[in-house]
Amino acid sequence: MKKLKVFSAPYLVWMIVFILVPLLMVAYFAFTTDSGKFTIKNISNVGQYANIFVRSIWLALVATVVCLLLAYPVAYLLSRMEKHKQGTMLLIVMLPMWMNFLLRTYAWMTLLGNNGVINHVLGIFGLGPYKLINTSGAVVLGMVYNYLPFMILPLYSVMEKIDKSVIEAASDLGCNSASIMWRVIVPLSLPGITSGITMVFVPAISTFIISRMLGGGSNLLIGDLIEMQFLGNAYNPQLGAAISLVLMVIILVIMTVMNQFSPDDQVLI
Amino acid sequence: MKKFGKIYFALILLFLYVPIFVLIVFSFNETKSRSVLSGFTLEWYVKLFHNKIIISSLMKTILIATLASIVSTVLGTFAAIGINSMKKVPKAFVMNVTNMPIINPEIVTGVSLMLLFVFFTARMNFEFGFVTLLIAHITFDVPYVILNIMPKFKQMDPNLFEAAQDLGCSPMQAFRKVILPEIMPGVISGFLMAFTYSLDDFVISYFTSGPTTQTLPITIYSMTRRKISPEINALSTIIFIVVFVILIVKNFVENKAAKNNSYKGEKI
Numbered sequence A: 001m002k003k004l005k006v007f008s009a010p011y012l013v014w015m016i017v018f019i020l021v022p023l024l025m026v027a028y029f030a031f032t033t034d035s036g037k038f039t040i041k042n043i044s045n046v047g048q049y050a051n052i053f054v055r056s057i058w059l060a061l062v063a064t065v066v067c068l069l070l071a072y073p074v075a076y077l078l079s080r081m082e083k084h085k086q087g088t089m090l091l092i093v094m095l096p097m098w099m100n101f102l103l104r105t106y107a108w109m110t111l112l113g114n115n116g117v118i119n120h121v122l123g124i125f126g127l128g129p130y131k132l133i134n135t136s137g138a139v140v141l142g143m144v145y146n147y148l149p150f151m152i153l154p155l156y157s158v159m160e161k162i163d164k165s166v167i168e169a170a171s172d173l174g175c176n177s178a179s180i181m182w183r184v185i186v187p188l189s190l191p192g193i194t195s196g197i198t199m200v201f202v203p204a205i206s207t208f209i210i211s212r213m214l215g216g217g218s219n220l221l222i223g224d225l226i227e228m229q230f231l232g233n234a235y236n237p238q239l240g241a242a243i244s245l246v247l248m249v250i251i252l253v254i255m256t257v258m259n260q261f262s263p264d265d266q267v268l269i
Numbered sequence B: 001m002k003k004f005g006k007i008y009f010a011l012i013l014l015f016l017y018v019p020i021f022v023l024i025v026f027s028f029n030e031t032k033s034r035s036v037l038s039g040f041t042l043e044w045y046v047k048l049f050h051n052k053i054i055i056s057s058l059m060k061t062i063l064i065a066t067l068a069s070i071v072s073t074v075l076g077t078f079a080a081i082g083i084n085s086m087k088k089v090p091k092a093f094v095m096n097v098t099n100m101p102i103i104n105p106e107i108v109t110g111v112s113l114m115l116l117f118v119f120f121t122a123r124m125n126f127e128f129g130f131v132t133l134l135i136a137h138i139t140f141d142v143p144y145v146i147l148n149i150m151p152k153f154k155q156m157d158p159n160l161f162e163a164a165q166d167l168g169c170s171p172m173q174a175f176r177k178v179i180l181p182e183i184m185p186g187v188i189s190g191f192l193m194a195f196t197y198s199l200d201d202f203v204i205s206y207f208t209s210g211p212t213t214q215t216l217p218i219t220i221y222s223m224t225r226r227k228i229s230p231e232i233n234a235l236s237t238i239i240f241i242v243v244f245v246i247l248i249v250k251n252f253v254e255n256k257a258a259k260n261n262s263y264k265g266e267k268i
Helices: A002-030 A041-080 A083-098 A101-112 A117-124 A136-159 A164-172 A177-188 A190-206 A209-214 A222-230 A237-261 B002-026 B043-050 B052-084 B088-103 B106-123 B130-155 B160-166 B171-200 B203-208 B216-225 B231-264
Strands: none
Touching: A002 A041, A002 A237, A002 B052, A002 B088, A002 B106, A002 B130, A041 A083, A041 A136, A041 A190, A041 A222, A041 A237, A041 B002, A083 A136, A083 B002, A083 B231, A101 A117, A101 A136, A101 A209, A101 B002, A101 B216, A101 B231, A136 A177, A136 A190, A136 A209, A136 B002, A164 A177, A177 A190, A190 A222, A190 A237, A190 B106, A209 A222, A222 A237, A222 B106, A237 B106, B002 B231, B043 B052, B043 B231, B052 B088, B052 B130, B052 B171, B052 B216, B088 B130, B106 B130, B106 B203, B130 B171, B130 B203, B160 B171, B203 B216, B216 B231
């Protein structure tokens, strides 16, 4: 099989030019000035936006926890269904994810707007109108709605593999259903939990669409900040690269922590 | 307890589907209102099909997704074969770099490619547009193709390739007749994954397309930024129905295939 190595040559060139070099360019821009001199000013300037970083991490964290709490029972129920039903039900759960996420987020603009469906329905009962859109709650809701399937899928795929006889054995040995949950199912589904957390947290912390469409101008996230440095009026690719670099480091730390909790051979991504 | 589970499951489905159904209902609404239903109309669908920007960006999206997924499938299939025969350390390195576009936030992949393209446009006669978009799409597609194919090699007997040559195949024949059929399911699922990711991508396209080339998601984005346009509702409805039909057919075909296989027994 040794001769086959050359087959990868075109890809290796592609990989170096379009994956490795661009990432190195991000690092290069983050540490240089306009004229190409070394500086750490860009990185230290990121500190001015600490509040945006804190908000992004906080909202992404809340969304991740809500997703986990909502998705865990869904995945469990799915995995307990009869085999022939599972495929169809999973399809129904995942179907909305196949719509473009801009449209899904737009749907919530329709629902949450000041003249939107929810306020209209509440108005019939003499309630409201409430300010639903352009709040941080709306941003979290948008994240949960868009990324919930990313949590359900990895959870389901580990739970489905849990041997039913293990659960029967636990109950034969005197476990009640609560302790079966805590001492058997949760530990066995840990790899699904950790990969679900990364699959929700990473897009949630770096989004700029959800915050822009549902958060109004007052809920800027890291993603908005980066976008503004590259395509907005605040054009400053050096600062944008520095923010991207810090974002990558945050995500790397989170993923390293997550990998501590899951056995090496079972990392799903 | 069982009843409680069913109610919970139904509530989650309600949460997932209500926003989409609201869009569908309002796509037939006579006025532009987003809260009051006034009467039935197909006006927004007619307007949608006469909207040149939407139609041309749809065509562009399909073209980009087709080209990008074909190129990345070819590139990725050869890459996977090569990577599989590498030694442990270079293999781990290449796989780690390959994973980067998947693990990294899309926005970082987007801006990193934008920086590269800015570097080129500043030095060469070269502009943001179709080519940069295509390169960007191939770049984020290839890793998915490779990751779909790599596990197939684990299931394959590593001696098969040499056995074929011992029995008189040239290396090229051995590749075509032995390796390719073994990894084909991975190639196909990689291709489909690349195609759907390409169709759906907004973030990376947003940073690499430039002002003149618009894909459908970019057009949708600029529509949501402007005033209320019920054409988006009509578009959502059509996309939902298309996705729905495709997935139902796929599910049906897979179920049938599974049944057929169980009759014939396990394929060797």
